[in-house]
Amino acid sequence: MANSPQARKRARQNVASRAHNGSMRSMMRTYIKRTIAAINAGDQAAAMESLRKTTSVIDRVADKKIIHKNKAARHKSRLNAAVKAMGQAA
Template sequence: MANTAQARKRARQAVKLNAQNSSQRSTLRTAIKAVRKAIAAGDKAAAAAVYQSSISTIDRIADKKIIHKNKAARHKSRLAAALKALA
């Protein structure tokens, strides 16, 4: 348990930050699943539209350093390859 006032405050802040980061990670996973689902459906135009919105979500989360930039690039690359293979 935190003994000093500043340690107690940091513990409170850590709980809030963890909740925000968890929410952002959930948003990322949802965006990736949405693209995969659209690709599985087979409609390239709809999949491309979902892909574009998901890319901005992935980049935004990487910019906040919730995930590493290389992980974001890997997800984007794999989604783009899957979209390209749909053609």
């Protein structure tokens, strides 16, 4: 248990920070799932629009260091490749 006043404050801040970070991570995963659903549905226009929004969210989360920048790049690269593959298959 935290004994000093500053340690107690840090403990309180960590609870709020953890909740916020979890919320941001969850939002990112939801956007990724929406993009994958659009890709699986075969709707290229929706997939492109969803990819644009998802890329923005992934970048925002990575900038706040909630996820590592390489993980962000990996997600964006794989989603982009999947959307591009839709255009070639059609």
